[in-house]
Amino acid sequence: MIEALSTREAYRNAWMTVREDVVRREDGSTGLYGVVDKPDFAIVVPYSDGGFWLVEQFRYPVGRRAWEFPQGSWPDDKGGSQEDLARAELQEETGLRAADVRHLAHFYSAYGHSSQGCDLYLATSLTEGAPERESTEQDMVHRWFSEADFVRMIREGEIVDAATIAAYTYVVLDRQA
Numbered sequence: 001m002i003e004a005l006s007t008r009e010a011y012r013n014a015w016m017t018v019r020e021d022v023v024r025r026e027d028g029s030t031g032l033y034g035v036v037d038k039p040d041f042a043i044v045v046p047y048s049d050g051g052f053w054l055v056e057q058f059r060y061p062v063g064r065r066a067w068e069f070p071q072g073s074w075p076d077d078k079g080g081s082q083e084d085l086a087r088a089e090l091q092e093e094t095g096l097r098a099a100d101v102r103h104l105a106h107f108y109s110a111y112g113h114s115s116q117g118c119d120l121y122l123a124t125s126l127t128e129g130a131p132e133r134e135s136t137e138q139d140m141v142h143r144w145f146s147e148a149d150f151v152r153m154i155r156e157g158e159i160v161d162a163a164t165i166a167a168y169t170y171v172v173l174d175r176q177a
Helices: 082-094 147-155 162-176
Strands: 003-012 017-024 030-037 041-048 051-059 064-068 097-108 117-127 141-146
Touching: 041 082, 041 097, 041 162, 051 082, 051 147, 064 162, 082 097, 082 117, 097 162, 117 162, 141 147, 147 162
Parallel strands: 041 117
Antiparallel strands: 003 017, 017 030, 041 051, 051 064, 051 141, 097 117
16 A cells, blocks of 8 residues: 655646645655546436437647547536536537436546546437537537447547547446346
8 A cells, every 4th residue: 555645736726636745655665646636527428329429629638629428527616416417518518418317337537647536427318409518618519420430430539538438338338237
């Protein structure tokens, strides 16, 4: 087990905190961990008619647009359950409302450097409506893709979001249960 000896906040903004921990390993040696603390997020897989609804937006850290499942975390001034969050992100980003939302898994997005976890939901029995996107999502678009196209998009690098790819893995495993 690794023991934290001290913690120092290195950076904070509205979306994350970066901390630097001095740690002691099992053999007694010490080291440094940089940890990004972010609130857990929800990712929702909107499934209908043998395919998925995806959103595409520009992701500044990697400098490109890519397709992904709707996802997000609660802003500081709002809160609720993770299922409420999944439903809110689905409606906000795509305009879709789901009659059925089922929790499939909890996983970590990058546990080598971040404490952030993710709750995955499968949304079915969808009704279309108008998106209610935040100002940071103004370039976002949404579209339905067949499952065959979705798999092709992963292979061809159009879908590169690790949480989206992990979510699809859980959907496939859920079908096998």
